[in-house]
Amino acid sequence: MFRPVYLDHNATTPIDPAVLAAMLPWLESQHGNASSRHEYGRQARQAIDEARQRVAAAVNAHPTEVVFTSGGSEANNLFVKGAAGCLKAGVIAVSAVEHPCILKPALQLQAQGWRVRTLAVDANARIDTADFAEALQLKPRLLSVMAANNETGVLQDIERLAEAAKGSGWFHTDAVQMLGKQVLDFRALNAAGLHAMTLSAHKACGPKGAAALILDKRVEIQPQIAGGGHERGLRSGTENVAALVGFGVAAELAAQRVAELPARLRAMQKALEAGLLGLGARIFAQGADRLPNTTYFAFPGIDGETLVGKLDREGFAVASGAACSSANPEPSHVLRAMGVEPESARGAVRVSLGAGNTEADIEQFINALQATVGRLQGLTALAV
Template identity: 50%
Template sequence: MSQVFFDHNSTTALKPEVLEAMLPFMVEQHGNATSRHSFGRNARAAVEHAREQVANAVNAHPSQVVFTASGTEANNFAIHGIASNLCHGQILTSAVEHPCVSRPALAMQSRGWQARSVDVDAHCKLDLHHLYNLLATPTNLVSVMLANNETGVIQDLAEISALSRHHKALVHTDAVQGLGKIAIDFADLNVNAMTISSHKIGGPLGAGALVMDKRVDIQPLLHGGGQEKGLRSG
């Protein structure tokens, strides 16, 4: 009996054209993108070309894109990295966030932060009245996913962002499930940071990105060779 895969919200098969584009770098071109010789320069050019492609896909500038090893890492980077450069306060996440957002927020409580959850209504849309009430307490970071991985509900990020930013909070969204399914415009969403991942859209496992605007001052999670402008070594 043939099997049919109905779990593309969890992962997707690697597209043949993606494999074709990747193969030269897996079997022929071995340069380290931080090396100064020609092999390294070629690798660096390929990385920067990929950065431009990602930026164009979400209407961002290439300088706003920081590559990570996964969407989970990018979400942890956003929560921990942004909070680490802010005064202790409140972090708000929706009640239907992926654990790679809700658990990092809860983990920040051990560092003096308060993590609270914003209710959703019967249709899994964020309760804006509850968000407004929670924002009465000084809030530094709000994280709400763009599209839910289980229900498919798409949140009104522009409205959520406007309300949150009116209260001086930075806004992050996990847009992993939206990329490739709905049009995503980083500027129109009015968020400060956005997570995306490749393996949800026919790309390889082990590749994600955090897109950030100039208001975000973020601490790296990983330290080493200073790749990604010193924000994500490795």
Template identity: 40%
Template structure:
């Protein structure tokens, strides 16, 4: 029986339209888009068409869009690029950010910068007042994610932006988890920098987006991480991954056409899953399911069950115990720890994310399979 894939916060399968676009790109647009001949110019035009699609999706100007290898590189470039261009040496972020943000801030701290990591409430949310209180005259940057990859919490980014804008401090937002389900407009959010990855929106891996407002670029250009050929207007050297960029453009086109309708459908699937699961086995929610949370995902715990062992036995269901970037570390989730969950509850936690190709039958099968496996594990634990 085919595996039921419910780990869409880790990655998404490529949409068929993306596969088709990349296949065409690999054969018809293989030339280097920096080359001055006709084949290169054709590839360049396709890259720029994708750049325009991304810009429209998030309400940006095309000149504000830079292609990266993914959100990890984008987060590194945004944070380090701003801080290294400033004489100010203080950074503010939150305890529930993705490791690509927290570890980047940690590297800055090792280099002598000061980092303030703000705590969050029981829902994983930080307040604009907290950010305001943390700002200092030497604050170079604030970095707050749009939505959390483990507990789906949506942060009040626009409110935070009002605070940072008034203080003259750039705001970076890792929108990787939110851009596939939430309307994202950089002007409405008020952010100066924003990042996301193609593989979280049914596009290819190895491609991402960094938005840098023209206002910030004019005032204090980012310091590049890579130096070489001067691609991406000098901000990111290296031959452009043309096929992946074209695939990203196709993914953005599909997303723009179906995001709102898809979000409603996935919220319905999540509600059905939770209702069916509740009839079979008790669980505790670790994330919200109403306004202020992503519509397609949920984090829950099973009492008395080790989720790592659970997933090893439920081999026909692909779910996660937390961030895919952290799963090999075998350490408690920093996000669940930050919202105050006990070690026992964290040990029994599972992250489930529904996606574009998830069916109602998948939902019912997954609920039944998880319930059976949880019951078996609980009995074994009790017997031990």
């Protein structure tokens, strides 16, 4: 069977064999409901408790700070809407480059009297320091700034921002793309002034359908799913035991591998970007600190969707932006916030590397890209 080289790990990652092995018993024979009082239920509850401990340990949090959800989008909505539901309406400050699952619920709060203050970024997608300071003058009750952008890979200095925001409201970061690629220390960030953080299993070689909101216990949130009172009453619904078990193992493995994996990814990223620049590509946010696996680029006059389709047929799976927004034909809101002109933004293509990629993958990709771009540029010249 034809299997393209997979270069889209920011969209999702393959499940690690150790994660799958840990999940299988909970899909085959251990089918108890964790709320049941019999032995099947007690075993399921113990498995969830152990998964919670693993996730907490991976990011230096306490197990009681881990609230399991079905995905990063739900965890982000739980913070934005849940925290807002326990506060008097005021200002919510969110960066211009947030994932839609932060931006859209923030906008929904306007119907409840909230004011959305968008935090500007510079040409390299970093939070504009002066604009952030200006926003803090409004004393926002809620703030959310993404730790690592899913499109550009740009890293924000969350610790510095949280320190600056002390005295304002509850501060959250979407750290979905960070797990396994950078060290995450919730305790240190919490001491600096961060109150909540979102993680997702499938971004770190775990299963889809499992995520967590790491939440300072001082933060009161209103449940968005009411029912049986699961997750200490913060998120009702019968637990997906197999997925949570897998999440626990994936988080543990991610924390172990973060000591060596980023350096290997960075070496491949360097080779990739040297090849791209040699072909005349523009690399977005090249001057910023970025995840070691993420490169976002464009070629003049070439449509990103077209290039992604051609590369897929050549055997390389890449993305034209965020997977969650692939149905939206508009240029990336992240690139627009950076001041990138629409024509260039429409050409954007993202390569996101993973543990299974090799230097040979990079070499083959650059060769295929050179041939594909050459053909597309030739067609463009004929059309002029």
